[in-house]
Amino acid sequence: MTKGQGFGFGLGKMKELTEAFKKAQQVQEGAKKLQEELEQMEIEGQAGNGLVKVVVSGNQEPRSVQISNDALNQGAEALSALVTQAMKDAYEKSTATMRERMEDLTSGLNLPGM
Template sequence: MAGFGLPNFGQITEAFKKAQQIQQDAQKLQEELDSLEIEGANEDGRVKIWLSGNQLPLRVKIDNSLLTETNDQIENAILEAMKVAHENSTSNMKTKMQELTGGLNLNLPGLSDSNE
């Protein structure tokens, strides 16, 4: 009766063990990402923004010399730094997830190349 193409019990047990390990590793990764600080800066470095590895804003530093610029220049510098910080954080998260999954292409939302 074992000829129906069903995996044997050992294969099922091994699959559950692997799933448990991935879940434990994912929890560790979540904690690691929470503790990371990833920096992004605008081109001239007068605005710096730090995000956690999970892309939560942590802090902002604006050089006083930027405050003499126009509102548009200040806003653009802040936006540029935010984009760089987000790109750095996303890239870091994607790398960590690929390490966790052993390079499996899981097509996770927000981490696929088509969204970059």
């Protein structure tokens, strides 16, 4: 072993490691805050030009469903299709919001798989 080289970690490597730990801690804190924000969000999905509206949280937890009288008059099969379409719309908006917020949180970190 060469004198002053330790385990192959020079001062530069220790600084990189310290920075990596700091960034990981920042991401962890940001992720916790983001999770809290997502739980409080209300994202609306619609179908049939607003005949059916579904509201979910930012992490896809169902919150409410609103069905207009006009949607009820279309019959059970059509109503089922409208509710399903509104749920899909809310889910897609919610996952897109979550993805965007995660990208904002991790931008510039060069994390693998992100």
